[in-house]
Amino acid sequence: MKGRIVKRWKIRYNKMNENQDSLNSEQELNDSQIAENTEETQVEESETPEEKIAKLEESNKKLFARAKKAEEEAKALKNAPKEVEKPVQKVVSQLSDEEIDRKLEEKLNERELKSFDLSDELKQEVKVYAKAKGVSYREALNSDYILFKKDAENKKIRSEEASASFKGKTTKTKRDFGKLGDDDVLNLSTEEFVEYKNWLKTQ
Numbered sequence: 001m002k003g004r005i006v007k008r009w010k011i012r013y014n015k016m017n018e019n020q021d022s023l024n025s026e027q028e029l030n031d032s033q034i035a036e037n038t039e040e041t042q043v044e045e046s047e048t049p050e051e052k053i054a055k056l057e058e059s060n061k062k063l064f065a066r067a068k069k070a071e072e073e074a075k076a077l078k079n080a081p082k083e084v085e086k087p088v089q090k091v092v093s094q095l096s097d098e099e100i101d102r103k104l105e106e107k108l109n110e111r112e113l114k115s116f117d118l119s120d121e122l123k124q125e126v127k128v129y130a131k132a133k134g135v136s137y138r139e140a141l142n143s144d145y146i147l148f149k150k151d152a153e154n155k156k157i158r159s160e161e162a163s164a165s166f167k168g169k170t171t172k173t174k175r176d177f178g179k180l181g182d183d184d185v186l187n188l189s190t191e192e193f194v195e196y197k198n199w200l201k202t203q
Contacts, residue, residue, distance in 0.1 A: 109137045116141065118150070125149055 047055075095103075109130070113123055116137075130140035140146055177199045180188075188196055 105136075113137045119153060122146070122149060122153055 126140045
C-alpha cells in the first residue's frame with residue numbers, strides 16, 4: 001500500500017516539475033521577445049531625424065503607389081464590358097427507357113381519350129378505371145362498367161331532349177267550365193279559377 005502511495009506522489013511530483021519546466025521555457029521565450037523589441041526600439045532611437053523622414057517618405061510612396069494601382073483596377077473593372085449572364089439551363093435527369101416508355105404511353109393515352117366522343121365526367125371515369133385496373137384508356141372504354149355508364153348517360157341525354165321537345169310543343173287547352181261541378185271548382189288552380197270567373201261573367 002505504501003508503495004502505491006509513494007508512486008502516486010512521485011508521478012505528481014514529476015508532473016509538477018514538467019509544468020514548472022514548461023512555464024520556465026515560456027518565460028524565457030517572452031524574455032527573448034522583449035529583448036528583441038527593445039533592440040529594435042534602440043535602433044530606431046539611434047536613427048537621425050533625416051533618416052526617419054526618408055523612411056517615412058519611402059513608406060508613403062509605397063502606400064501612394066498601392067492606392068493608385070487599386071484605383072486603376074477599379075476604373076478598369078468599371079469600364080469593362082459587363083458579361084451577360086448566361087441563362088441557366090435546366091438539368092435534365094436521365095430517365096430510364098422504362099420511364100420514357102411509360103410517360104410516352106401516358107401522353108398517347110391522353111390524346112386518344114380526348115379524341116373520344118365522351119362527356120368530361122365519363123372521360124374522368126375512364127381515367128380512374130384505367131388507372132385502377134392498369135389498362136389502357138381504349139381497353140377501359142370497352143369494359144362493361146364504362147359501357148354501362150356510357151349507356152346510362154346516353155339514356156339520360158335522350159330523356160332530357162325528349163322532355164325539352166315535348167315542353168316546347170305543348171299548347172294550352174281551354175277547359176269547358178260549363179261541365180264543372182262544385183267540387184271541381186274547389187280543386188281549380190289560381191289561374192284556372194281566374195279563367196273560371198271570367199267565363200262566368202260572359203255567361
